[in-house]
Amino acid sequence: MPENQQPRIGVYICHCGGNISGAVQCESVAKALKGLPNVTITRTDESMCSDAGQSLIEKDIQELGINRVVVGACAPMLHEQTFRGAVTRAGLNPFLYHHVGLREQDSWVHGHDKTAATDKALRLMSAGVAKARLLQPLDPIRLGAEKHALVIGGGVAGLRAALDIARQGLRVTLIEKSPFLGGRMAQLETVFPTEEEARALLHDLIQKVTAHPNVTIFMGAEVMGVSGYVGNFTIQVKQHSRGVSDDNAEALMSACTQEVPDPFNYGLTKRKVIYRPYEGCYSSTPAVDWDHYDGRPFDVNGWPIELKDEPKSFELNVGAVVVATGFDPYTPPQGEYGFGELPQVVTLPQLIRHLALSKDGKSLQWNGRAVRDVALIHCVGSRQVDGVHQPQEDGQVNNYCSRVCCTASLHMTADLHKRYPELNIYDLHQDIRTYGRGHEEYYRHALEDGVRFLRYNGEEVPEVSPAPQGDSHPVLVKVKDMLTYGEEIEIPVDLVVLAVGFMPRDLHGLDKMLKISRGNDRFLLEVHPKLRPVETAVKGVILAGSAQGPMNIQESLSAASAAAAKVASLLGRGKVELPPFVAAVDVEKCNGTGACVEACVYEGAIALQTFNENGEEVKRAVITPANCVGCGACVAVCPNNAVNVQGWTLAQYEAMVEAIGMDLPAMTEVTA
Amino acid sequence: MSQSQQPKILILGTLSGGYAGADSTGQSHLDYPPNTYILPVMSPVMFPPEFYLRAFEHGMDGIIVMYSGTDSPYKVEADGTAKLINRAYQLMKERGMDIRRLRLAAICTVCVKPFLKEVNQMNDLLEGIGFVKDEIAAHASAIVTQEAAHG
Numbered sequence A: 001m002p003e004n005q006q007p008r009i010g011v012y013i014c015h016c017g018g019n020i021s022g023a024v025q026c027e028s029v030a031k032a033l034k035g036l037p038n039v040t041i042t043r044t045d046e047s048m049c050s051d052a053g054q055s056l057i058e059k060d061i062q063e064l065g066i067n068r069v070v071v072g073a074c075a076p077m078l079h080e081q082t083f084r085g086a087v088t089r090a091g092l093n094p095f096l097y098h099h100v101g102l103r104e105q106d107s108w109v110h111g112h113d114k115t116a117a118t119d120k121a122l123r124l125m126s127a128g129v130a131k132a133r134l135l136q137p138l139d140p141i142r143l144g145a146e147k148h149a150l151v152i153g154g155g156v157a158g159l160r161a162a163l164d165i166a167r168q169g170l171r172v173t174l175i176e177k178s179p180f181l182g183g184r185m186a187q188l189e190t191v192f193p194t195e196e197e198a199r200a201l202l203h204d205l206i207q208k209v210t211a212h213p214n215v216t217i218f219m220g221a222e223v224m225g226v227s228g229y230v231g232n233f234t235i236q237v238k239q240h241s242r243g244v245s246d247d248n249a250e251a252l253m254s255a256c257t258q259e260v261p262d263p264f265n266y267g268l269t270k271r272k273v274i275y276r277p278y279e280g281c282y283s284s285t286p287a288v289d290w291d292h293y294d295g296r297p298f299d300v301n302g303w304p305i306e307l308k309d310e311p312k313s314f315e316l317n318v319g320a321v322v323v324a325t326g327f328d329p330y331t332p333p334q335g336e337y338g339f340g341e342l343p344q345v346v347t348l349p350q351l352i353r354h355l356a357l358s359k360d361g362k363s364l365q366w367n368g369r370a371v372r373d374v375a376l377i378h379c380v381g382s383r384q385v386d387g388v389h390q391p392q393e394d395g396q397v398n399n400y401c402s403r404v405c406c407t408a409s410l411h412m413t414a415d416l417h418k419r420y421p422e423l424n425i426y427d428l429h430q431d432i433r434t435y436g437r438g439h440e441e442y443y444r445h446a447l448e449d450g451v452r453f454l455r456y457n458g459e460e461v462p463e464v465s466p467a468p469q470g471d472s473h474p475v476l477v478k479v480k481d482m483l484t485y486g487e488e489i490e491i492p493v494d495l496v497v498l499a500v501g502f503m504p505r506d507l508h509g510l511d512k513m514l515k516i517s518r519g520n521d522r523f524l525l526e527v528h529p530k531l532r533p534v535e536t537a538v539k540g541v542i543l544a545g546s547a548q549g550p551m552n553i554q555e556s557l558s559a560a561s562a563a564a565a566k567v568a569s570l571l572g573r574g575k576v577e578l579p580p581f582v583a584a585v586d587v588e589k590c591n592g593t594g595a596c597v598e599a600c601v602y603e604g605a606i607a608l609q610t611f612n613e614n615g616e617e618v619k620r621a622v623i624t625p626a627n628c629v630g631c632g633a634c635v636a637v638c639p640n641n642a643v644n645v646q647g648w649t650l651a652q653y654e655a656m657v658e659a660i661g662m663d664l665p666a667m668t669e670v671t672a
Numbered sequence B: 001m002s003q004s005q006q007p008k009i010l011i012l013g014t015l016s017g018g019y020a021g022a023d024s025t026g027q028s029h030l031d032y033p034p035n036t037y038i039l040p041v042m043s044p045v046m047f048p049p050e051f052y053l054r055a056f057e058h059g060m061d062g063i064i065v066m067y068s069g070t071d072s073p074y075k076v077e078a079d080g081t082a083k084l085i086n087r088a089y090q091l092m093k094e095r096g097m098d099i100r101r102l103r104l105a106a107i108c109t110v111c112v113k114p115f116l117k118e119v120n121q122m123n124d125l126l127e128g129i130g131f132v133k134d135e136i137a138a139h140a141s142a143i144v145t146q147e148a149a150h151g
């Protein structure tokens, strides 16, 4: 095996069609590196990523016995895989390759000082060579995988993900916490930008999912525990009883007298504790609201019938988990813009439900009165400013934009204008962020419809107060309007609508069970927003939809399809292959202190095991690669440096740092 | 001026944070001092405090750890790295080193301005306080003088 012989390093520096060579004297760098120990050949090329450039490497491996390769080129995220491929084609282990970024981190930022850019390239390349000397062949981690995925959440994202996975020939189990499918989309009427009926679209999707033979659905179910790793997760599930069956549902529903505020209508109406959220819901069998049912028996034809939740617990073995747990609309605290204090202040989701429940009439009715003037306030619970807004429970304000609410608000103004042309609508915004295809149309229509736009500054939000007695309107909105250079404007209105944003959902420990992180905004966090947008740092746990951040339906669906594609590519072959960048223990150096085990927070990643060495019982750390994320928390605490992350060892870093600090003899010549 | 006469700044940038932030800065073609050497890391929680001391000994005059902070995909990164850096500060103090030479900064993949701010601040600092080797030598000679005085 050439890889086990003395390192024979091939070094390649890319001109990148002048992008690098415009600032870095590539030939001089190549010449200086030639003198380094173990460097067999150095070359430069106009474009290393071209077929010709890659062939150079392949040829050198085959003809010169090169067994370590260093390429200095554009950012590793762009072409690291390309060159690993070239190295593999030539018969070398792909991890005997190291990539140095010379474009984004050198030539593009130091073009004004070519000498300094060249010196920097030389030091970075020299560090690459130092690392290459210590590279070892590594094997990807290969694990058998269940061809079965779990989708958590039966909103539009979870449903789409389940259908796409099922269509790839994999088994899917979908778990929905509530007794009904559909999530927040079921609470919408027509949706932007297509003006289709939300529930018609949803039902079409639900029909396809429920009809698919690869899909099993558990409603009223929750995840109680997670163990294992990608390809082999064990999931503990608890499913609550539905409480009624098709046979007795109608009788029980008519006998039921206990009523609670209806969350489907955001508390605007009441419903029984045996309920269907809306006509045509799935499942059509009603369910008991166990959180609110007071336990009193129902009188059915003179027979007292007491209902009991008898939850079932069971286990699932799945290869991957899609988290599609969605969002909650922001609920303003009591008093924010008069919410909870003035009956004329509602949220946008509430108004959507109110309109859905209202009969068509000449005027919009609220609280028994005709509404003549309505003010819509944007960014409620979003784009909050420290010191201006009341922080959330964790002490932070929601400084993110909820993205959907601008178009949702203008969609609402269009609907209001269509239904009640006489209504005066005031739109109080910071910015209008109608960013998607077809969304800006709503803004244009609103202008044409005579909606009056006022722009406030996020640090001086509008004030909502009861109007003085005897006023024509019950509420007064005061706003400092930036469109009229800060003029203080008072608007008497009958109704104030708060365009509330998206809140990350409380997952009651599910994120902890899955060991996935949240971002600063508290939504679930992907590994990288551009490069790995639906993966989490836990292999095999994938995100879909608005659990990850504010998304409209179209974006939730795209994310769900991306998640499904990721699951299919992970599990499709029945085995998973993962990068080998996980911890590895050098048993020669390990003396079983256990510090590594204490430092690791990933269950089952590292453990002490007892071995017999020359008749003596000794403890040694053992890694389970599938559970290790490669963070290296164990590396820092090992007194003997007996544990390292493969491909990123401390020795490699020290060699790189030493190389950066060292002045090569040829360096003065190169940079003089 | 040749870079060998400039203080050197080592940047340990996480793939999901600082390293990608530096790439974003490059994509914007925004200049910053060239005496900066960025090494990609999975997570800086792997570096023991002694690693930083050895890096200073190898001629790094300033080190910026650009991690992903609380946005890290790794659960231990935020707290764990801060603890390790605090221990490194202790060791630096014992050696008479200015602890401002080592900085922990949360940099995201698109944090171009914060990236530039961190690099420029460290560069300005090093222009003021100079090479680490001089600081270590001054401390060593102070100890020798002290011992001689007491001896």
Ligand SMILES: Cc1cc2nc3c(=O)[nH]c(=O)nc-3n(C[C@H](O)[C@H](O)[C@H](O)COP(=O)(O)OP(=O)(O)OC[C@H]3O[C@@H](n4cnc5c(N)ncnc54)[C@H](O)[C@@H]3O)c2cc1C
Pocket (backbone or CB within 6 Å): A152, A153, A154, A155, A156, A157, A158, A175, A176, A177, A178, A181, A182, A183, A184, A185, A188, A190, A191, A192, A193, A221, A222, A223, A324, A325, A326, A327, A328, A329, A348, A349, A352, A404, A408, A411, A505, A507, A510, A544, A545, A546, A547, A551, A552, A553, A554, A556
């Ligand atoms: C006022 C308003 C108006 C909107 N109007 C539009 C519009 O016109 N057009 C448009 O494109 N978008 C619109 N949207 C956005 C749209 O609602 C979302 O894009 C969509 O609902 C996101 O779907 P989801 O599946 O990601 O999340 P959700 O709809 O929240 O579904 C998540 C599901 O997961 C379940 N769940 C949660 N936790 C668990 C758990 N631990 N275990 C099991 N299940 C769990 C929930 O019960 C829920 O069923 C609007 C949003 C708002 C707030």
Ligand code: SF4
Pocket (backbone or CB within 6 Å): A378, A379, A380, A382, A383, A400, A401, A402, A403, A404, A405, A406, A407, A430, A431, A432, A433, A499, A501
């Ligand atoms: S989408 Fe519009 S209303 Fe919603 S937070 Fe962003 S700017 Fe504010």
